Amino acid sequence: MVPELTSADTLSDAERSSAHGLEPFSGCLARHGLELNRGQTNTLQINVGLICNQVCRHCHLEAGPNRSEIMSKKTIEEVVAYAKRASFPVVDITGGAPEMNPHLGYLIENIAPVAPRLMMRANLTALAKENTDYLLRLCMANRVVIAASFPAVSASQTDSQRGKGVLEKSITMLKKLNDLGYGRDGTGLELNLVSNPTGAFLPASQDQAEKRFRRYLETKWGLSFNNLFTFANVPLGRFRTWLADSGNLDSYMKKLSASFNPCAVEGLMCRTLLSVNWEGYLFDCDFNLAMGVYLAGRKRHISEMDDLPEPGTQIPTGNHCYACTAGSGFT
Numbered sequence: 001m002v003p004e005l006t007s008a009d010t011l012s013d014a015e016r017s018s019a020h021g022l023e024p025f026s027g028c029l030a031r032h033g034l035e036l037n038r039g040q041t042n043t044l045q046i047n048v049g050l051i052c053n054q055v056c057r058h059c060h061l062e063a064g065p066n067r068s069e070i071m072s073k074k075t076i077e078e079v080v081a082y083a084k085r086a087s088f089p090v091v092d093i094t095g096g097a098p099e100m101n102p103h104l105g106y107l108i109e110n111i112a113p114v115a116p117r118l119m120m121r122a123n124l125t126a127l128a129k130e131n132t133d134y135l136l137r138l139c140m141a142n143r144v145v146i147a148a149s150f151p152a153v154s155a156s157q158t159d160s161q162r163g164k165g166v167l168e169k170s171i172t173m174l175k176k177l178n179d180l181g182y183g184r185d186g187t188g189l190e191l192n193l194v195s196n197p198t199g200a201f202l203p204a205s206q207d208q209a210e211k212r213f214r215r216y217l218e219t220k221w222g223l224s225f226n227n228l229f230t231f232a233n234v235p236l237g238r239f240r241t242w243l244a245d246s247g248n249l250d251s252y253m254k255k256l257s258a259s260f261n262p263c264a265v266e267g268l269m270c271r272t273l274l275s276v277n278w279e280g281y282l283f284d285c286d287f288n289l290a291m292g293v294y295l296a297g298r299k300r301h302i303s304e305m306d307d308l309p310e311p312g313t314q315i316p317t318g319n320h321c322y323a324c325t326a327g328s329g330f331t
């Protein structure tokens with residue numbers, strides 16, 4: 001059951017900031033003499049829907065088995081047509097669990113020819129369930145980079161965040177991917193892991209975490225991968241509800257704002273990424289998508305776009321942006 005929002009959750013960012021002594025993100029940028037404007041867009045991120053087989057605690061989109069929002073074949077056709085018109089060096093498929101969209105195969109087959117680098121986020125347990133062999137063959141044939149959620153090497157941490165038995169199932173799927181050549185040297189099949197903290201704290205250094213995961217996975221299960229990316233949980237959706245219910249919301253926001261790194265602003269993903277939701281509407285990133293804040297603050301459908309978004313337009317921000325600028329940043 002989703003708990004009722006507290007009164008603090010109904011406040012605007014500015015009101016909440018002043019109530020809790022947190023400087024609004026926009027004020028923090030201004031104090032550092034910074035602006036957040038779009039650069040040259042190079043990535044099209046396609047959110048194919050909010051259905052997922054898991055109900056992860058940190059999910060900013062509150063994806064899960066009870067959601068029904070899913071990208072239709074018609075919208076996928078509009079997305080592919082736009083990708084052909086605009087030419088993106090990178091296309092990134094995400095969800096929910098993308099594997100649970102029945103048109104995923106159609107999307108991969110049709111967008112791969114116009115995407116020099118095609119990535120797909122996978123939660124490993126959904127990949128193990130949904131048309132596994134067909135999807136894996138398709139991913140291999142189209143050199144799809146798989147970015148697999150893998151928060152921790154410990155079963156208790158992974159299962160508390162993502163559900164009982166998730167670590168074991170994830171290991172089984174990673175073995176299968178390795179057997180097919182994913183994450184193995186010389187195959188050209190890239191397998192990256194994505195790790196995020198299991199509670200109200202910031203991630204460990206990416207370099208150190210990568211070394212630790214590599215050593216542990218290799219020694220214990222003989223598994224390999226290409227890169228590991230760590231990121232801070234964004235205080236939106238289910239994670240925000242958990243923070244509020246556990247009494248961690250204010251301290252987490254303060255932790256994020258205290259770790260503001262002005263050098264991270266230049267490389268923020270919203271400067272170079274365009275995000276499209278399951279209905280075909282456009283956003284500056286998946287977090288603004290979760291907030292319902294449209295691309296440059298204006299509701300626009302992908303079918304109306306002829307080219308890449310104009311560089312220089314201002315990106316709408318909120319206090320959730322502190323998660324992207326904490327420490328070495330979230331790019």
Ligand code: SF4
Nearest residue numbers: 268270285287321324
């Ligand atoms: S949430 Fe992050 S990626 Fe999105 S607009 Fe804010 S800083 Fe940019």
